[in-house]
Structure formats: C-alpha cells, structure tokens
Amino acid sequence: MKATLLISAAVLLATPGFAVAQSSMPGMEMKDAPGTVARGEAAPAAMDHSGHSQPEAAVPAPVAVDPHAGHAAEPKPAGPPRPEAIDHSGHDMNAMTGMSEGDPAIGTAPAPAPPGDHAADTVFDPAEMARAREALRRENGAFSGSMVLFDLAEFQARKGRDGYRWAGEAWFGGDVERLLIKTEGEGAFGEPIEDLEIQALYSRAISPFWNAHVGLRHDIVPNPSRTYAVLGVEGIAPYWFHLTGQMFLSDKGDIRARLEGSYDERITQRLIFQPRAELNFSAQDMPVIGVGSGLTDFELGARLRYEIRRELAPYVGVEWSRKAGDTARLARLAGEDPDAVSFVAGVRVWF
Structure with a gap:
C-alpha cells in the first residue's frame, strides 16, 4: 500500500499540469518535492528509504445510503396548537375564596329493573327451570328445615341407685332465624x-x-316450679370448641347462669372422643329448691362414641358431678351426697 502511494505521488509531480500549477501561484515559493531532480541536472544516486515510514492515508468512510430515500411519507395530522404558558407567579390564589370544585352531582335516575327472562328457558322446559331456580334459592339461604337431636340419652351406673339422664333439642326454621326447643333432666330409677x-x-x-x-x-322439677327469662349465646369457638352460655332471670327475681363446653376429638372418621364440662351459678341463695349462691355445681365427663351412621352413635364414658359451696351444704343437710361418679352408656341420635 505504501509503495503504491509513493509511485502515485511521483507520477503526479512529474506531470506538466502540476508544474504549471506550481508556477502559476505568485508569491508562493514551492519547494521541490523530495526525490525530484531539476531539469538538466544529473540524477543523484538512489536513496535508501527502507528506514523511512510514511503515515497511512486516511480512507474516507463509505457514505450510508438510506434504503427509504425517495419514499414520500404521509404527513401526520397536525395536532391542536399548544397554548402558550401563562405565568401565574403574580396571582394571589388565596383571595379566591368563592371558588370550590365541589362534588359531582349524584344522579337520581332509578336503577334499571333486573332482567326477567332466562337464557336457559330458550333451551330447556321453562317450568323445569323455574323449579330448579326455586330449589337453588332454598339451598343457598332461603331454606327452611328442622332437626331433632338428643346429644345425651344415657344410663348412669353409680353408687346407690342407678340413674338416667337426657339432654336434647329441636329446631325449626332457616339458617338465620330458628325456633329452638331445649329440654334436659335426670333422676334415679324408682x-x-x-x-x-x-x-x-x-x-x-x-x-x-x-x-x-x-x-x-x-x-317443672324441683318444686316449686319457676319460670325464667333466658338470654344466651351458642356457637363454635376457635379450635372447634362448642360453647353455650346462658343467663336466667326468674319470676321471683333470682339470677342464675350456666356455661357448657365440649370438644369432639376424632380418633377416626367414626370413633370420636368427647370431653365435656358444665358449670352452674346463682347470684343468691334459694334454699327452698336447695340452691346456694356462687358456684352451685359442676360436671366433668368424657365419652367415647362410635358413629354407626352419622345419625346414630352409641357411646360409653365416665362422669363426675359435684355440688359446691352452699349448695353442697344444703345437700348434706337433706341427707344427700354432694359428690358422685357415674359410668355411663347411651346413644346420641338425631333425625
């Protein structure tokens, strides 16, 4: 590459046009290019340029060709003219007290009526679909039903005369409002x-x-019978404890309370262990029915039942009952044992 450039430069200097151009530039003294010999002079001996290096000539970069040159693009529609910026620095906005954005007006138009037609009626029998919609409405909140449950119906083997006990309820209504009937009692055979x-x-x-x-x-028993106003709650506490709390106000002005709790521990899908507790309280002494103030009595029991069917589950267990405080004192005065342990066997049934 360097050799080619040197040869090109020598040829250019040797051309008459280049010499004329040099002589036609008055006031400018052009030195002879290195390596040239004046006319009529003997050429000097060839010089060794092997140690000389000449910088490479800059190669012009190729001009980029736009492949879309000559294509006329469609002009974009002109947008709305931009308003000139307004300087508000001199405006006092605090003085504009009479202007407020306010809430948008609320419409008063009534809501549209719900559609009365059903797309399924165009494919299936409309009467059948009406019955299906009614069944769906009942099953998802508007149902009415009933249930009878005897949670306890048992025989009690204990010291002295064996006894019996029951506790049950029945309800009628829906999933929000119900009429609830509860009953419980106990006694000894004979x-x-x-x-x-x-x-x-x-x-x-x-x-x-x-x-x-x-x-x-x-x-109804014991005598004399009494009637109470009842206020209470019943439900499932965290960790699936079933709790019932009630307060009673009698027609004589007596105040009593009861707290019950149980827990179903499923050993298998059908074998269930149930611990159970009940506590009764009274705000005052009622010696005529053998009840003292404070904690009157409590029961602690454990039952193991097997569900032959969900509706039928025989069980066995043990229960400890004890009268406390003044109630225990009144029981002793009446010749009763305030403490009793019973082995129980019974059935839990609902329908």
Missing part, C-alpha cells in the same frame, strides 16, 4: 325425677359461627 326443665327460644345467627338466644325457661 324415685321421682330430680330435675326437669324445658326452654323455648328464638335463635338468630349473629356471625357465621355464633347464634344468640332469647326466650323462656320453665323448671
């Missing part, structure tokens, strides 16, 4: 019933897991 009560309650759901109760309770 003797009169010791306790018998019945409750009629209005039950209403106050949360997904809790119901509130209000109604009446009537104690």
